[in-house]
Amino acid sequence: MNNRCFWLFMFAFLFGILLPVSAEEKILKIGTLFPLTGSCALAGQRCKAAVETAVEIINNKHPEINVPLAAGEGVLGYKIQLVHADSQGKPDVGKSEAERLFDQENVYAIIGCYNSAVTKPASFVAERKKKIFVAGCSSSAALTERKMHYFFRLAPNDRIESKEFCDFVQWLNKNNSSNLKTLGLIYENTEFGKHAADEAKQIASKYEMEVVVDVPFNPGATNLNSEVTTLKDKNPDVIFGACLGGDYTLFIGTVNQQNWLPKVALNYCSGFQDPQISKQLGEKGYYFAGASGYSPDFVKIMPVAEAIEKLYKEKTGVPFDTDSILETVGMLVLGQAIEKAGTIDSEKVAETLHKEEFVSPLSFGGKVTFDEQGQNNKAMSVVVQLQNGEYRRVYPPEYSTASVTFPIPSWDKRK
Amino acid sequence: MSDQSGASGNLDPSPVSSSSYTKSVSDFIGIGLLLFLLVLPKLSVLFGAIENYIFPAPYGRFQNLLSSNFLHVLILIFLYSAMSQAWNIIGGYCGQISFGHSVFFGIGAYGAGMSVVKYGMVPWPGVVAGAFAASLIALMISYPCFKLRGHYFAIATFAVVEIFNRMFMVWDWINGALGLDYPIIEEGWKQFIWYDSKVEYYYGALALMTLIFFIVRFLETHRFGYYLRAVREGAEIAESLGVDSTRVKLSAMALSAGITALCGSFFVQYNLRVDPPMVMSLDMSLNFVLITVLGGIGTLWGPFLGALVLIPLQEYTRAWWSGDGLDLIIFGFMIVIVVLKQPQGIQGIVSNMFKTKKRE
Numbered sequence: 001m002n003n004r005c006f007w008l009f010m011f012a013f014l015f016g017i018l019l020p021v022s023a024e025e026k027i028l029k030i031g032t033l034f035p036l037t038g039s040c041a042l043a044g045q046r047c048k049a050a051v052e053t054a055v056e057i058i059n060n061k062h063p064e065i066n067v068p069l070a071a072g073e074g075v076l077g078y079k080i081q082l083v084h085a086d087s088q089g090k091p092d093v094g095k096s097e098a099e100r101l102f103d104q105e106n107v108y109a110i111i112g113c114y115n116s117a118v119t120k121p122a123s124f125v126a127e128r129k130k131k132i133f134v135a136g137c138s139s140s141a142a143l144t145e146r147k148m149h150y151f152f153r154l155a156p157n158d159r160i161e162s163k164e165f166c167d168f169v170q171w172l173n174k175n176n177s178s179n180l181k182t183l184g185l186i187y188e189n190t191e192f193g194k195h196a197a198d199e200a201k202q203i204a205s206k207y208e209m210e211v212v213v214d215v216p217f218n219p220g221a222t223n224l225n226s227e228v229t230t231l232k233d234k235n236p237d238v239i240f241g242a243c244l245g246g247d248y249t250l251f252i253g254t255v256n257q258q259n260w261l262p263k264v265a266l267n268y269c270s271g272f273q274d275p276q277i278s279k280q281l282g283e284k285g286y287y288f289a290g291a292s293g294y295s296p297d298f299v300k301i302m303p304v305a306e307a308i309e310k311l312y313k314e315k316t317g318v319p320f321d322t323d324s325i326l327e328t329v330g331m332l333v334l335g336q337a338i339e340k341a342g343t344i345d346s347e348k349v350a351e352t353l354h355k356e357e358f359v360s361p362l363s364f365g366g367k368v369t370f371d372e373q374g375q376n377n378k379a380m381s382v383v384v385q386l387q388n389g390e391y392r393r394v395y396p397p398e399y400s401t402a403s404v405t406f407p408i409p410s411w412d413k414r415k
Numbered sequence: 416m417s418d419q420s421g422a423s424g425n426l427d428p429s430p431v432s433s434s435s436y437t438k439s440v441s442d443f444i445g446i447g448l449l450l451f452l453l454v455l456p457k458l459s460v461l462f463g464a465i466e467n468y469i470f471p472a473p474y475g476r477f478q479n480l481l482s483s484n485f486l487h488v489l490i491l492i493f494l495y496s497a498m499s500q501a502w503n504i505i506g507g508y509c510g511q512i513s514f515g516h517s518v519f520f521g522i523g524a525y526g527a528g529m530s531v532v533k534y535g536m537v538p539w540p541g542v543v544a545g546a547f548a549a550s551l552i553a554l555m556i557s558y559p560c561f562k563l564r565g566h567y568f569a570i571a572t573f574a575v576v577e578i579f580n581r582m583f584m585v586w587d588w589i590n591g592a593l594g595l596d597y598p599i600i601e602e603g604w605k606q607f608i609w610y611d612s613k614v615e616y617y618y619g620a621l622a623l624m625t626l627i628f629f630i631v632r633f634l635e636t637h638r639f640g641y642y643l644r645a646v647r648e649g650a651e652i653a654e655s656l657g658v659d660s661t662r663v664k665l666s667a668m669a670l671s672a673g674i675t676a677l678c679g680s681f682f683v684q685y686n687l688r689v690d691p692p693m694v695m696s697l698d699m700s701l702n703f704v705l706i707t708v709l710g711g712i713g714t715l716w717g718p719f720l721g722a723l724v725l726i727p728l729q730e731y732t733r734a735w736w737s738g739d740g741l742d743l744i745i746f747g748f749m750i751v752i753v754v755l756k757q758p759q760g761i762q763g764i765v766s767n768m769f770k771t772k773k774r775e
Contacts, residue, residue, distance in 0.1 A: 007764055037743075086733055091594075091693055092686045093733075096487055100734060104484040120596060121688045128610050189584050189592045191690065216592075218581060 028078035028344060030055075030331070031101035033112030033122055035089035039220075043323060044114055047136065048084055049315040050324035051111055054331030055080045056311055065307045067361050068336050075335045076344065083107055087118045094118035098125040108344060109134065111330050114323070116140035117191040123151045131346055132353070134334050136327035139269055140195045144375035150350050152370050154326045154333070154363075156379035158196040158268060159203070161291045162240070165266045166207040168383050168395045169238055172264065172406055180263060182212045184236030186227060186243065186251065187268075188219040193242040196268045200240045212236050219247055224254045232260040241290075242268040249280050256284045256411060263407035266290055266383065273322065278386060287408040289385040289394065293322035293364075297391070301399060304361040322381070325362055333358045333368050364399070437766075438636075441715065445628070452621055456486075456614050484734075486613040492719075492726045493620035494681060495706055497627045499718035501674040502703040504631060507713035508640065509667045510647030512565075514700045515556065515572035516675050518579045519549040521694035523676025524683040525583070528595040537605055542680040546673040553672030554665055561664050576700055583691040594690025595683075607684045616685055623681055624719075627674055632715055643667055647713075675703075705746075709753055711762025720761040724749070 032051050035044035056062075059079050062070040069075060083105045087094035094113050101107045102125065109132040113119040119138040126133035127148045134152050135143065141157040156164075169180050183204050187193035193216065201211050213234035215227045228251070231239070239262040243251050248267065255261065267290035278285055296319045299306050308328065309320055320328070336359070338344055341352040358368040369377045383395040385404060392402035498520065505511050526545020527538040534541075560571045584592050602609050609615050634640035642663045645653035650660040683689045693699075710721025725746060732742035757763045 007768065088733075091688050091690065092682070095686055095688075096491075096730075097733070099487065100484045104734070117594065117688075117690060121686065124687070191593050194592050216585065218584065 027081045028075070028338075029081050029083055029105060029107045030334075031083045031085060031098075031105065031107035031110040031112075033085045033087050033094060033097055033101065033110055033118075034114050035118070036084070036086040038089040040089045040114060044087075044089070046316055046318070046321065046324040047112075047114055047327045049312060050136075050320070050327040051331045052082060052315060053308060053312045054328040054335070055082055057308065057332070058335045062307075066304050067308070067332060068359055069332065069339065075339050076342070078338075078344070080335070087113050087115070087122070089115050089118065091115075091117050091121050095121040095125055098122040102126070102129050102131055108132075108346070109334060111136065111327060111334070113138060115191075116143060116195070119143055123148065126150055132334070132350055134330040136330040137323035140191055141199060142195060144371075144373040146373070148374060150346065150374075152330075152333075152353055152374040152376070154330050154368065154376045154379065155323075156291075156293070156381050157199075157375065158192075158242075159199045160379060161268055161381060162196070162199040162203040164291065164381065164383065164395075165200070165240055166203050166209065168266070169209070169264065170207060171395060172404070176406060178263070178406075180237040181209060182234070182236040182238070183209045184213040184215070184231050184234060184239045184262065185211060186215045186217065186231060186239060186241045188242055188244065188247060189216040190219055192244075192269070193219075196240075196242040209238070217247070219244070221247060221250065224250050225258075227251075228254045228258050228260070231255075231262075232258055235260075235262075237263045239265040240268065241265065241272075243272070244269070245277070248272045249277055249285075252281055252285055252288060259411055261408050261410055264289070265408065269322070272386075273384065273391060278389060278391075283414060286386050286388065286414075287405050289383055289404075291381040292384040292391065292393075293381045294320055294325045294362075295322070295384065295391045296320075297393075297401065300401075301364075302362060308362065329360050329362050329368070332362070333360060442632070445632075445716075449621075449625060452489075455489075456617060483613050484730075486617050488727055488730045490613065490616050490620045490685065491730065492722045493617075493624040494678060494685075495702060495726055496719040496722035497620070497624040497681075498675060498678045499703055499706040499710070499721060500624075500627045500631055501671050501678060503707050503713065503718050504634065504643070504674075505664075505667045505671040506704065507707055507717065508631075508634065508643040508647065509664060510713075511561070511664060511668070512569045512704065513572045513668075513671075514569055514697070514704065515575040516672070516703045517576055517695050517697070517699035518556075519553060519672040519675040520679040520682070520699060521579065521583065521689075521691065522549040522552060523679025524689045524694045525589055525595070525679075526676065527680035528597075528683045528689045529589060531597060531600070531606075532595040533589075538607055538680065538684055542677065545680055546676040549676035549679075550669040550673040553668045557665055557668045561661060561668075573697070573700075576695060576697055580691050580695045583695060590690075592690065594688060594693070597687035608687070619684075620681060623677060628715070628719070630670075630674070635715060639663075639666070644713075705750065707760075709750060709760055711760030714759070714762040716765075717760055717762045720765070724761060 032048055034047045035041060036048065057065060057067065058069045059074055061073055083101060085097040085101055087097055098110060101110055110126055111134045113122050114137060116138040119135050120143060123133040123135065127150050130150060132150050137155045138153065139155050139157050141159040144153055144157065172178060173180055185197045185200055187197045197214065204211055213231055213236055215230050217224060217227050241251065265288045269291065272288065272290045273292050273295060312320055337349050337353045340356055341349045353370055354372065360366060360368045363378065364380050365378050367378045371377050382393045382399050384391045385394045387402060387405060393400050394402055394404040502516050505513055523545040526541040526548065530536050530538050530541025556575050560568055563571055583589060600606055600608060607619065642658050645658050646660045646663050653660050679694060706721035706725055707718050709725060710719065711717030728745060729742045732745065753760055
């Protein structure tokens, strides 16, 4: 009998879970869709906090912060309420969560999704429903080649970064009368890595650089010996890498073990730019470089970032990184567009986003504009190099805080 | 887990679940449920209309109940119970615990995906090709693996998933890690694609589930089904009675893999994208096993009951407490409770309840 009570209780409990809840207020709901659980959970949680930071700025009076919408409360009289959803980093979950956010939660727009592979199907849902989708840091160039009208992306895509890397190499050649010509690619075998590598190949040919070796690896690998041996064999002058987090650490460690070095090593996205990584690698990681959209020392060229970062730090305990700051920018730009359009009509707001220029003190150059495919025209990142434990900006010259160490000093000369 | 359920449940089939009386009750409930599910979308429109007529409001309660999200959950329940039922043929009835089913699922998904994305055709040729390819590959993988027994067989199938995942990641013909993204094409049953409506997917998934449940229901009372159970209870004894155990296992695997591939094709048509981690992952493989174990391994209703509990749990907890992983915690607890208290899963709980009632 007791047993039966137990199961009845279990059923009642489950039934309780299934009962729908709803609460409706006169506010503007915006959905966030990030990988809050799963392997990218940490990054996803930070992105979520970044959007929350932006909403806090918009909804409350923050006269001390000099960004649009900070001084007043809300936008057009609406208070923004966020509805968070979890994509788990899976495209199928992301798609169905996007549908749920629009159909069930009646959100006005979605910000997301970190993983490019999730952003693709999720933004497709938004496009079909004629709703705005803002992607902060998803970097696959393919996202803005789909002729979508309601899709906007803030991050520099991997094409822009590839071009920047090649410009950097050319600049080095000019200034140091060096002759960097051969290029090696090492990338994680995912949508992100493969796409970055494809872009690099295309752009390199325009810059008369020759891709001599092309090495994909599986993310989360435990051993990169054969990959590095292949690179060492062809000995390219320059390496473009698309390695994130732990893979990057392993890659540098292996390069060190095999006692080999390229003259220049650049890494896509900000995969290499995690304080954790510089700690783990110590001196081994010095003089490697990569693209970056933000690091704490940027505060000098973005004075307003400090106050905003304080809000963000309260939530996360860490400063902004390249990815999360873009999500904040995304929310702020969307808010501005609504205000400029003077209505929350999605069609008009989308048009405003396409046409107008937005003030964005958290971006380089301080401006954001979108092309007809939704790519942020003004998106750019800088090349930073890890020098003596700190990430220093080395290119472009107008933003640099240190001169570049070139070529990378060989291992035996370091000690 | 299989051993436990085998020891306490399957070796000693409870008289209730095998009697013809229970069978006909089960059939009756099944057909009733099918009819109900068939009219459910229409019913809600009707109720919604009546409700709106009485209380004019922008969103009627019934219409809201049958919102696209609710349909989405139902579609997933149908899909996952169909998948788990396919797995149940080899894992439940034949007792060969395979963690490799996501491979067949993936092959089916890529079959339809390639047909639409690469060749610009309707998905159907790919669906058929995928099902056959999955069966063929299942035979090729299983033949050597069936030389292993029990846990060793399960471990070998784990490896198969990894092999296929890596292989598909670097295979350029199928776009490797980039995956296949569906272009915008015409909607309809011919293409089996709808962008806004979910009702058609609902019927598609219902048809798929019904088909697979009918196959398994048929197997239960026919010769091949008895062979399967004989092999599960003991390959040697079965062989001594003239059952060719290898052949039985291989045919069951081929059948199970082919059906699983059909589910994969549905999955890709529903999500309009496929890449290797979406389909060929251990996560996906575990879904097949866990749903069946939770619901009741080796029973007709098990996969449906398992999916009926797990999928809403997964979808709604994610919606309400997004990002806490709460669904996984609850699910983990449920598995522990079920394994400890009732190794026959929810199916066992339900039939026990009926049993107690009858005695009273």
